[in-house]
Amino acid sequence: MKLSNKILYALLLVFTISGCTKLDEEQFGRLSPANYYKTEQEALSSVLGIYQALQQVAHIGDPWRISEYGTDEFIVPGRASGGWFDQNNIDMMVHNVRPDNQAIGRAWKQIFQVIGTANAVIESLNSSPSAGNFKAVAAEAKALRAYGYFYAMDLWGNVPIATQARIDPANLPATNSRAEVFRFVEQELIAAAADLPSVTTVNRATYYPRLTREAIFTALATLYLNAEVYTGTAKWTEANAMCDNVIRTNAYTLEANTVDNFKATNEANSKEIIFAFSIDPSRTSGSNQFILYAQPALDQQRYGLPFAPANGYSTYQEALDRYETIDNRKKLIEYGPQTYLDGRPLVDARGVQLNLVAVKDYVSAQDNEGYRVLKYVPDGVKWAGSSADNDLVLTRYADILLTKAEALFRIGNTGDALTLVNQIRARSKASTLGTITIQEIENERAREFIWEGHRRRDMIRFGSFFNKTWTFKTTVDPVWKGIYPIPTEQLASNPKLKQNPNY
Structure with a gap:
């Protein structure tokens, strides 16, 4: 079900009006701890603003885009017919990012809006006369703030820690x-x-989509999986332990099909989703615009959409080639001659069938260049303009299984790692592997989590971000390019910040 508590929807308007992006400004207008946070519902309503800010970071917003740019699964070429050309994006695609890159600057602001909003809420909760009753809600707010800092650390490495509201x-x-x-x-x-x-x-059904203890264990598993990148010290055993904390609850299992996680019904009844953002654009509660941004215009005809998609986000030949023909996940990538769902050729007004080919020119691509990923499917969607109501998935049980597989492999337990990887592959009807390598674990994560925000982090951990080449990324890179430069405007506004090395 969607997050339907009426008080949360009503108070959403308050936060839309009174929220701000600067850490040194009051976040919630005249609502003070003394006269407002008296009940758990009132306290929870303030936390809703943090969830909404984090949603923009984890999906669709600039932080999600800059976590996908520069990988071998995401490209947004400029179009010869006009539109989509952005030098900021191209610089990220070819690993040539400068501190004045505007997308990097916007992403920083969006992430620190999460942190600033959380700081204000936490301070208000702690100051409330009823603070003793809000222990769990305060923990929720702190966990959301930690998520914000995780993204900041992942993308920029060295960032300021600020926990005060002003x-x-x-x-x-x-x-x-x-x-x-x-x-x-x-x-x-x-x-x-x-x-x-x-x-x-x-x-x-009623608690969804709020953070649970298992959602936190999943976040910790991801943190520990990348600990060697972040700190120089590996924490594979700790990552495995966090996965076990989730597995032993027996509360999660894989859906019958990967695509089931991304349908409009992917909500509290999901057996696989661990943490998601509730989306209901008809009630101004979030927006899912994957189909708007990612699909070709003719998908309006194919799926009976109330709008023509904008023909933007695309993927590379390298991503397509990772899938076997028998792998059901490959069916969610649109490539080659396109058809209606009943098999008839999908043709334009001239009667020409749409044939999607690899991107040949990232500056001036033809409209049919670039394979498309149907990440959030239109089945059963209730549209509000071009916005779908599919809930946005952040973590799911498949990630737990593949994180555990990698952690086990790295500490020498290849047998159990192979079993876990084959469990994921069996769900998608892919062939069963007889042996496992670290390269195959990386490839399986790429196949399973395409466009879920994992790939850049994974490529950095496995080293392929630096030592491999792919279409348009033609040279190997030094490891210092694994973090982005601190944005120029942030350095100008705070002289205590230090630019990352070599930028």
Whole structure:
């Protein structure tokens, strides 16, 4: 079900009006701890604003896009027919990012809006006369803030840690090291897990989509999986332990088909989704615009859409080639001659069948260049203009299984790692592997999680971000390109920040 609590929808309007993006400004207007946070519902309504800010970071917003640009699964070429050309995007695609890149600058602001909003809410909750009753809600807010810092650390490495609602302009925060931010995120998530309810103790239909203890364990598993990149010290055993914390609940299992996670019915009844964002554009509660941005215009005819998609997001030949023909996941990539669902050729007004080919020119591509990923399918969607109501998925049980597989492989347990990878492959009717390699684990993650925001992080961890080439990315790179430069405008506004090396 969608997040339907009436008080949350009503108060959404308050946050839309009074929210802001600066850390040193009041976040929630005249609603003070003394006269407002008296009940759990009132406290929870403030946390809704953090969820909404994080949604923009994790999906569709600039932070999601810059986590996909520069990988071998995501390209947005300029079109010869006009539109989509953006030098900022092209620079990321070819690993030539400068501090004045506008997309990087927007992403920084969006991530720190999550952090700033969370700081204001946490301070208000802690100051409330009823603070003792809000322990779980405060843990929820701190976990969401930790998510914000995780993305900041992942993308920029060295960022300032600020936990106060208002920043003193005379005492701006200095840069913290990536290892320090890692420890902060780790400690905040561990503390939150102790205070949040387990999925086994709540009514999933009514509690969804809020964070559970298992959602925090999943975030910690991802944190530990990448610990060697972030801190120089591997934490494979810790990653495996966090996965086991989720697995032993017996609360999750794989859906029958991967695509089931991304349908309009992918909500509280899902057996696989661990953390998602509730989307209902008809009630101004979020927006899912994957189909708008990613599909070719003729998909309006194919799927009976109320709008023509904008023909933007595309994927590479390298991504398509990772799938076997028998792999059901390959069916969600549109490539080659296109047909209606009944098999008839999908043709334009001239009677010419749409034939999607690999991108040949990322500056001036033809409209049929670029394979498309139908990530969120239109089945059963209730449209509000061009916005779908598919809930946006952040983490799911497949990630737990593949994270555990990788952690086990890296500590020498290849047998169990192989079993887990084959469990994922069996769901999609892919062939059964007889042996497992670290390259195959990377490839399986790429196949399973295409466009879910994992690929850049995975490629950096496996090394392929630097030592491999693909279409338009034709040279190997030094490892310092694994983090983005601190945006120019942030350096100008806070002289205590330090630019990342070599930028």
